Amino acid sequence: MLKCVSRAVQLAARVSSSVPSAPAVRPAFCRSIWSLSSSGAASASRPRLLTATRALPSLSSGSWSLHTEGDKAFAEFLTDEIKEEKKIQKNKSLPKISGGWELELNGTEAKLTRSLSGEKVTITFNVNNSIPPQLEEDPEHTQKSPEDEPEIVSTPNFVVEVTKGAKTSLVFDCHFPEDEQISHGEAEEESDIFTIREVSFQPEGDAEWKETSYTLNTDSLDWTLYDHLMDFLADRGVDNTFADELMALSTALEHQEYIKFLEDLSTFVKCK
């Protein structure tokens, strides 16, 4: 539930500062209906327009869809929103990760792969629900200039799989700390840039987590063992530099997917 709320917060936060003028509000009982003209044989069967309390579907080349005044306003809003988001989009292309990682994308899921000395390392993350809620520090200061708006950074959980040729992989479930903002501002955060939450042996390539494999939880783990695990990852290129670059990649990917979603939503609403 919390993730749904936080996602909703993020969607709200993405509203651009230059809000387009609101369309005229019409009473619910007086909706105008878009009538898509049709020619030929279909024109004889054009439905009568009614000033009824409910909207009637319009007919166009065999497609039926609802077009309300709200949809029109929604579509106009989306057009402006997409324009604004593209304006603030930092990179049109995704930033690279140093260290020879190959990137595969499948919608919101990204996979980075690298092979070194017979070992294969795969990092997988999903940008969905990857933006932590940006809490208002001072509720009195609601008017902020665009420069003061907190930067939206995607900090996805990521899974590291290390395979040494056998059919079993050593899998690390890694997280970015949530209790502090990973920003570059004045905040004196004192958490590691990323943490290992769980470690487990899993069959290689299986999408399903094998529940019967022992899973090491790091909450109450011996700290020396934890440091060895972190050093193990660092030796395979998963260190703080990697984590910083992964955040940049995830942020750009999330923004890209968000814009694509808005465009798809606009198309759907307009039903073109």
Added chain:
Amino acid sequence: MGVVLRNLQSVVPLRRARLRRDVEVLRHIFGVQRFDLGIICVDNRRIQHINNLYRKNNQPTDVLSFPFYEDLRPGKIPCALQRDEYNLGDIFLGVEYVKHRCKETSQDLHEALTVVTAHGICHLLGYRHETEEEWIEMQQKESYILSEFNRLTGSHLEPLTKRCT
């Protein structure tokens, strides 16, 4: 608890297990094994910020110590009555600054960090170096600690020779 180690920087590759191992040896030599200690590794930007914030010195440095017990007599082990008083404080290691110095002196980074940490623990235990007398006292303590460290580990560490400001 023990030693809380955090690496907040991505400028210098660090061996966490090695640093922890050396700090644990130092704690044992100082006689403060029961006390918690925070070691936070930061880059120049952050240590400069902290240096400026707390010491009005707007430049990076190698180490900044924040003692839990203030005004300790130098070398006195704190007398803790409750569990949450078994805390020495935090040491911020300016690893980027130390790395740069190691390049000039051809010293191993992790050995240098151990020396700097010993210096930091001295500060947490009340040692200062604002007067000549204080500096001599602190340097003697550091020399003893590091000679014990060398004896136990086979290392060849030496105290920071430069007088810290």
